[in-house]
Amino acid sequence: MRTLILGCKGQLGKDLLTVFGECGDTTGFDLPEVDVSKADQVARAVADVDPEFIVNSAAYTNVEGAEDDEKNAFLANEQGARIVAEAAEARKIPVVYISTDFVFDGLKTTPYEPGDEANSLSVYGRSKRAGELAVQEATQRFFIVRTAWLYGPGGNNFPEKIIGAAQKNPLLKVVHDEVGSPTHTWDLALAVRALSETSAYGVYHAVNTGSCARDEFARAILFATGIDTPVEPCSADAFPSKAARPAYSVLSTSDLERATGYVMRDWQTALDHYAQRRNSS
Numbered sequence: 001m002r003t004l005i006l007g008c009k010g011q012l013g014k015d016l017l018t019v020f021g022e023c024g025d026t027t028g029f030d031l032p033e034v035d036v037s038k039a040d041q042v043a044r045a046v047a048d049v050d051p052e053f054i055v056n057s058a059a060y061t062n063v064e065g066a067e068d069d070e071k072n073a074f075l076a077n078e079q080g081a082r083i084v085a086e087a088a089e090a091r092k093i094p095v096v097y098i099s100t101d102f103v104f105d106g107l108k109t110t111p112y113e114p115g116d117e118a119n120s121l122s123v124y125g126r127s128k129r130a131g132e133l134a135v136q137e138a139t140q141r142f143f144i145v146r147t148a149w150l151y152g153p154g155g156n157n158f159p160e161k162i163i164g165a166a167q168k169n170p171l172l173k174v175v176h177d178e179v180g181s182p183t184h185t186w187d188l189a190l191a192v193r194a195l196s197e198t199s200a201y202g203v204y205h206a207v208n209t210g211s212c213a214r215d216e217f218a219r220a221i222l223f224a225t226g227i228d229t230p231v232e233p234c235s236a237d238a239f240p241s242k243a244a245r246p247a248y249s250v251l252s253t254s255d256l257e258r259a260t261g262y263v264m265r266d267w268q269t270a271l272d273h274y275a276q277r278r279n280s281s
């Protein structure tokens with residue numbers, strides 16, 4: 001299968017290139033060559049690659065920054081989503097749009113299913129939800145894949161922030177009242193590939209299984225990377241931020257398993273794999 005990956009220099013994009021590259025011609029573009037919010041640039045990429053499958057992993061991902069930069073967040077996350085989905089529809093090929101747990105308000109206490117009502121708390125979350133709706137308007141051959149707490153090699157992600165902070169401070173205070181599903185980009189890329197082998201179009205959740213609070217994740221990151229800085233729990237109020245985040249955003253992967261037979265690994269095993277990749281790079 002010939003696959004086009006957009007946003008290929010991002011942490012997920014890089015693993016998508018590798019995972020899809022294992023089973024077919026795979027070409028990726030990112031800024032500045034292909035801006036997903038520019039229809040002519042997307043059209044040129046599609047004409048050059050002649051793909052049979054498109055994965056749109058390009059996004060404005062600065063959650064705090066989006067609060068003061070709504071126009072650009074919506075440009076990439078909504079307009080870009082629409083343009084890429086329309087380009088896929090014009091060729092009658094499927095498209096994947098990667099979305100986020102931030103479309104939810106976090107008021108549930110059991111894992112979110114794909115059909116649960118979205119109610120975003122932040123500009124970023126609203127822009128991604130708008131992107132989901134734009135994709136669904138543009139085509140029926142879509143996979144909307146929501147993930148959460150994503151980290152991968154070379155990314156500016158939570159594990160790297162914790163490792164950096166632990167190397168500079170004798171003690172870390174990390175939020176306890178935020179619970180979610182940490183997800184390794186490698187596992188998400190495999191889930192997207194598993195979906196690409198089906199025509200079970202729809203909305204899916206793809207996260208490593210299990211869940212934890214941020215402070216528990218931080219302790220696991222430091223343990224996996226051999227750093228012994230202690231982590232003390234604190235409340236989210238201790239770190240005031242512009243963007244509100246869901247307090248609980250665990251996602252259920254049952255639909256993904258039913259559609260593909262692919263079972264996501266637990267988050268601890270996926271984190272160990274990340275630590276090994278980090279060591280060997």
Ligand SMILES: NC(=O)c1ccc[n+]([C@@H]2O[C@H](COP(=O)([O-])OP(=O)(O)OC[C@H]3O[C@@H](n4cnc5c(N)ncnc54)[C@H](OP(=O)(O)O)[C@@H]3O)[C@@H](O)[C@H]2O)c1
Binds near residue numbers: 030149150
């Ligand atoms: N990170 C998370 O915790 C998380 C959680 C849930 C869902 N997601 C979703 O997962 C997907 C992948 O995220 P990620 O963590 O891999 O993000 P990332 O590392 O920030 O990668 C996104 C890539 O898209 C590029 N990009 C931004 N605007 C673009 C545009 N208009 N046209 C083309 N490329 C553009 C970025 O370039 P620049 O770096 O130059 O801007 C970057 O290379 C995104 O859809 C994101 O919303 C992420």
